[in-house]
Amino acid sequence: MTNLLDVADLTVHFQSDAGAIEAVDHINFSIRRGEVVGLVGESGSGKSVTSFAILRLIRRPGEIKSGSVRFDGVDLATLSEEQMRRIRGAKIAMISQSPRTALNPVIPVGKQISRLFRLHEGLSARVAEKRMLDMLDLVRIPDPRRRAGQYAHQLSGGMCQRIMIAMALATSPRLLIADEPTTGLDVSIAARILDLLRELGAKTGAAIMLITHDLGVVAEICDRVVVMHAGQVVEAAPVRSIFHAPAHPYTRALVGSIPRVDRDVAMTPIPGSVPSLLNPPPGCRYVSRCDHATDQCRVARPPLESRGQDHDVACYYDIGRQTGGVAA
Amino acid sequence: MTALLQVRDLRMHFPLGGIGALLSQLRGEPERVVRAVDSVSFDVRQGETLALVGESGCGKSTVARCLLRLLNPSGGSMRFGDIEIAKLDAKAVQHLRRDIQMVFQDPTASLNPRLRVSSMVEEPLMLHTDLGPAERKQRALEVLEEVGLGADLAERYPHELSGGQRQRANIARAVATNPRFVVLDEPTSALDVSLRSRAILLLEALREKHGMSYLFISHDLATVKYLASRVAVMYLGVIVETGATHEIFAKPLHPYTRALMAAVPVPDPDAKRDSFVLSGEIPSPIERHTGCRLRGRCPLAKPICAEPVPLREVAPGRQVACHMI
Numbered sequence: 001m002t003n004l005l006d007v008a009d010l011t012v013h014f015q016s017d018a019g020a021i022e023a024v025d026h027i028n029f030s031i032r033r034g035e036v037v038g039l040v041g042e043s044g045s046g047k048s049v050t051s052f053a054i055l056r057l058i059r060r061p062g063e064i065k066s067g068s069v070r071f072d073g074v075d076l077a078t079l080s081e082e083q084m085r086r087i088r089g090a091k092i093a094m095i096s097q098s099p100r101t102a103l104n105p106v107i108p109v110g111k112q113i114s115r116l117f118r119l120h121e122g123l124s125a126r127v128a129e130k131r132m133l134d135m136l137d138l139v140r141i142p143d144p145r146r147r148a149g150q151y152a153h154q155l156s157g158g159m160c161q162r163i164m165i166a167m168a169l170a171t172s173p174r175l176l177i178a179d180e181p182t183t184g185l186d187v188s189i190a191a192r193i194l195d196l197l198r199e200l201g202a203k204t205g206a207a208i209m210l211i212t213h214d215l216g217v218v219a220e221i222c223d224r225v226v227v228m229h230a231g232q233v234v235e236a237a238p239v240r241s242i243f244h245a246p247a248h249p250y251t252r253a254l255v256g257s258i259p260r261v262d263r264d265v266a267m268t269p270i271p272g273s274v275p276s277l278l279n280p281p282p283g284c285r286y287v288s289r290c291d292h293a294t295d296q297c298r299v300a301r302p303p304l305e306s307r308g309q310d311h312d313v314a315c316y317y318d319i320g321r322q323t324g325g326v327a328a
Numbered sequence: 329m330t331a332l333l334q335v336r337d338l339r340m341h342f343p344l345g346g347i348g349a350l351l352s353q354l355r356g357e358p359e360r361v362v363r364a365v366d367s368v369s370f371d372v373r374q375g376e377t378l379a380l381v382g383e384s385g386c387g388k389s390t391v392a393r394c395l396l397r398l399l400n401p402s403g404g405s406m407r408f409g410d411i412e413i414a415k416l417d418a419k420a421v422q423h424l425r426r427d428i429q430m431v432f433q434d435p436t437a438s439l440n441p442r443l444r445v446s447s448m449v450e451e452p453l454m455l456h457t458d459l460g461p462a463e464r465k466q467r468a469l470e471v472l473e474e475v476g477l478g479a480d481l482a483e484r485y486p487h488e489l490s491g492g493q494r495q496r497a498n499i500a501r502a503v504a505t506n507p508r509f510v511v512l513d514e515p516t517s518a519l520d521v522s523l524r525s526r527a528i529l530l531l532e533a534l535r536e537k538h539g540m541s542y543l544f545i546s547h548d549l550a551t552v553k554y555l556a557s558r559v560a561v562m563y564l565g566v567i568v569e570t571g572a573t574h575e576i577f578a579k580p581l582h583p584y585t586r587a588l589m590a591a592v593p594v595p596d597p598d599a600k601r602d603s604f605v606l607s608g609e610i611p612s613p614i615e616r617h618t619g620c621r622l623r624g625r626c627p628l629a630k631p632i633c634a635e636p637v638p639l640r641e642v643a644p645g646r647q648v649a650c651h652m653i
Contacts, residue, residue, distance in 0.1 A: 187383070262596055
């Protein structure tokens with residue numbers, strides 16, 4: 001069976017007075033049906049831009065310079081704006097970081113959901129309302145009938161995020177893009193939102209692309225992880241490999257930089273910062289922060305290559321380690 | 329050893345305004361209040377970091393605001409050395425803020441957009457010290473250097489700095505007057521993953537070097553584990569558990585602490601998790617609570633939980649407010 005999503009050679013630039021900002025640079029990754037994939041990296045690594053590019057929501061001065069996004073076997077670039085609109089929200093849904101601002105403040109939350117059923121499935125007002133109440137029940141909103149009549153400002157942050165999830169899942173999407181869905185929520189609320197996402201993903205068969213910089217969240221619900229740095233994919237692997245056998249120096253630094261509740265280990269911040277994406281030099285973009293950088297790394301960008309089962313890495317040093325060509 | 333800060337029975341009740349309050353007043357009903365902080369007691373010793381942990385609405389930031397007298401508490405005492413903070417007049421409060429400073433959660437909103445970073449760090453020196461202009465400038469540059477903002481960054485405006493640099497500027501401003509006590513209100517929660525660990529290490533280095541005490545307010549338990557020597561867990565306006573950080577993390581006793589710990593996502597896909605969860609949502613702080621405030625949500629609750637439940641010592645340095653422990 002084909003992948004649900006294939007992103008190939010995708011490049012997104014933003015034009016500025018000083019030149020092109022290469023926000024996403026020739027990235028490749030796939031998402032299989034029903035899979036939960038984490039897209040992780042620091043701020044400015046291009047995670048959100050990637051999700052906008054998938055939805056064809058890049059607006060000027062941004063521009064998709066190259067590459068393709070195949071969703072369910074269809075190259076999204078070939079669709080008309082009208083066809084694309086039918087994909088957005090229906091086949092690919094998105095929930096964002098600030099649920100309260102993503103909801104319409106002057107329409108009761110229930111109506112925002114039932115509207116989707118009327119719009120996408122042409123249901124009558126009565127049936128749509130019933131489906132809406134079922135949906136609220138599914139995301140475990142207590143007392144759905146009362147809550148449906150309320151406005152976003154009357155609900156807590158966790159409740160708003162549940163409404164967003166209900167909206168996103170209302171149209172039975174095949175892919176749910178969740179951009180930092182638990183940032184800003186209290187830990188116990190966040191834990192419940194994650195449980196809900198995982199459970200509903202499994203129930204509806206929707207794949208989830210989870211954008212986050214919280215590796216705890218990644219370990220919690222992801223099957224596979226795509227690590228981005230400065231607009232490039234540096235490593236893609238099953239979640240266990242990312243945490244137990246990270247190959248790229250950046251992935252290792254990222255895993256080693258987080259404070260851990262679960263064990264007593266030293267925490268080492270990643271040196272330096274994400275380099276400027278304005279006319280970046282050729283070669284690996286991690287080079288200025290990397291302990292293992294060589295002249296080769298400065299000259300040519302290491303390709304993303306397979307390291308065995310489902311594990312891709314873009315690093316010359318790591319190739320050397322694999323073949324014994326470089327002394328560690 | 330006596331504590332640097334002793335807080336006893338601190339209460340902060342906010343009267344409810346609006347039509348509803350007016351009506352109940354006319355009906356002669358008792359005044360309705362939000363009990364944001366309801367009898368909180370703790371100590372912070374010289375040079376230590378106490379973390380005040382809890383979820384939104386538990387009252388942890390309100391405690392901080394009372395300590396700096398940004399709010400006037402409804403009752404209780406806060407002794408700082410031999411000063412009673414709760415009783416100070418406005419002038420004495422100004423004087424106090426040389427010794428007690430605060431770093432706020434939002435690094436952008438808490439900087440003045442129209443001042444250069446160095447001028448901003450000079451402000452507390454102007455208010456609280458006798459230093460002349462040249463000395464102030466020198467001290468500002470010195471402390472900015474200490475937090476990792478060199479001379480070129482010192483002359484910039486806040487919008488020219490990154491989020492991590494802004495939070496460093498906030499920290500520099502807070503420690504410029506060499507305070508003995510700094511309240512950190514979620515100083516790392518707005519920071520990106522790679523900046524968070526650097527901010528934690530910076531705060532720890534500053535504390536060690538200058539012997540300051542911190543009250544660290546946070547809901548990020550991983551950060552708490554690295555920064556705090558002791559932890560106090562708050563729920564709905566009261567402290568439910570206190571103890572040494574390593575002991576609380578090794579074995580949380582209060583059901584709320586346990587649920588909080590169990591909810592933290594662990595960056596290890598094979599981690600075994602405590603599946604302890606509470607039901608329902610945090611109740612309203614407006615209702616008057618008798619007995620344990622958690623009992624409506626707690627899987628361990630028994631009829632006795634309706635009785636008042638004070639913090640009591642269960643082991644040296646460990647206090648828990650729970651009938652079931």
